[in-house]
Amino acid sequence: MSLTIETGLMYAGMVLYIVAALMSIRYFSTGNASLGVGRAIVLGAVACHLGALVVRGSREGVFPAQNLRDFGVLTLTLMTAVALTLDLAKRLPSLLYGVVPLAAIGIPLAGVIQRSSGAPAGETPGPSVWTGLHIIATTAGYACFLIAFVSGIIYVAAQRELRDKSGGSMSSRLPSLETALRVNFACVLIGFLLLTAGILLGYLYARGEFTDAAWRLDPKVIFTTATWLCYGVVLALTLRPRWRGRRAVIASMVSFVSVILTLWASLAWTQFHQYP
């Protein structure tokens, strides 16, 4: 019964994301998508997927981030929830409609990759509280980096319209440069702090759990550390006046490559830190 509820919630969430993604296309192309309806649909999608994760977690007694699909759902749901909160608080529909297509594509894709790997979903033994916190912190950090990436795209698009000295066909749909920059910086900063916490929690857990030090050279650990360094450099550069604005935003967008590489490492390369 719980499996049926979980699957139903997952599919309902995906359908809502697809509808919201279609509204997103309409919003950016014509500006005519209803914001109230869009927000309600995204809220519904977030609720469905969080509900599915809770059902799965309570059924199996594990933290529901046991495989790539779970990880994808959790990261993208957190990302959407944060974007929705920012939109409701600061009226940033372009950010909400900007992240929705990522969720609409990313969640089914994570499921497809999970199935094609042949690994059964959700059969890993339940993690400890420490690994649960490690997963939450790193996942939330990656969600922040995703939002920073989307807000970076918005900043670059808004700035390009200004530099082109056009009336700005998109300008009514985009926030001011100041807002886009502030969201980008805040997400990089919060993401960096969460990733720092996640790395520390993972380090403390692994040091107590594993006797040999081979885990330190695991590709996923190395790439995660590289990601942490990249975003640390971005934050340091942002403090320099010459780097404020476009350069800092582009640096944060480039740093997002390291997040992708970390994901790739966890899928294809790692022996120790692989998703089942």
Added chain:
Amino acid sequence: MSIAVVGVNHRRAPIEVRERLAFSATELPGAVERLAVEAPEIVLLSTCNRTELYLGDAENGVDADRARRALCAIKGVEDAGIFYTFAERQAVEHLFRVTAGLDAMVLGETQIIGQVRDAYQAGRTGRVFNTLFQRALHVAGRVHSETKISQGGASVPAVAARLAERIFDSLERRRMLVVGAGEMGVLTVAAFGHRGLKDMIVANRTHERAAALGGRTIALDAIDATLPEADIVVSCIEAERPIIGADAVNRSLRTRRGDPMLLIDLGVPRNIDPAIARIENVYLFDIDDLQSIVGQTILERQSEIDSTSSIILDEAEQFMTMLNNAWVEDIIRQLRDHFHLIGQEEVAKTTDPKLKAEIEDRLRRVINKLLHSPTVELKRDFKPGTPAEIVRRMFGLK
């Protein structure tokens, strides 16, 4: 029932005539009082672009020509064929267009909504005009929310202020340096003030004119030193060569720790070195850039005319149907009352209570059967001047 409008606007009359026909806010109540003899419901709309007198009568027709002569007499203006007159549905459509800003000098402007609301509140209104003007305000809201008719700035100062909002979150916390306190400077200050900017520094050749704009005043040779304080710089002064150079802007950016700057150059010849446009975090727009954006905005607004017209026509149709329905319902009610009254007079002659009740019952049935067909016909074809009008006259109904 009748609705009419007589008036002049910027298309029909030059400014010299319009200003003679204009009514100030203090003159308006007196004028409405004097014109009240022309119709039971009167609204006088007077703006810089138009003076229009709306006349309404829920029961009879209105004499628009007489009202026009009365309007001219108040202001001592010759009635020289500059007035337009619209009646009934055309008058309704005209009011909807005016309120939505479609008849404005700057297409899609929204200031007129407040002006129509003020005129309505100052007018003598009844059942017809209360419905009509509230509907007009609703239609204007629909037009502005459902179409792009009011999007973008349609004047150089308005575009400059909108550009600032594309860079900065809120203009309330920003400081503007205005170089030149001429007419363009005044208009630009007003446009930015309208969007919340309060903090201003004015640099001008003469201190008096700078002071008249408000804010802190500085001499022209203090511009470079003041530049780091300004988030927005608007320059509109006569100068043979640029008065703001790239070096000064670069220095001010360093002081501002990279905070962006918007520079608006409205001068011809240009007041700001064009090379500044290449500096990171500095956005420079000259008069040609702004006029090009204004042109695009006007074109975009014009492309919305079809959508807005369909809203206006649809709403006018709905309004006329609603108004005529109410009118014909009133006639039907009066007709039934008229018949029942005659019946009651005859029933009153009967003294036997049992017989009286029976006659009353039968009489009611007879009247209902007799009036069924006329009622259906009246509802089917309810335009004034058709059966409804004939019935009204035949039975002496109001």
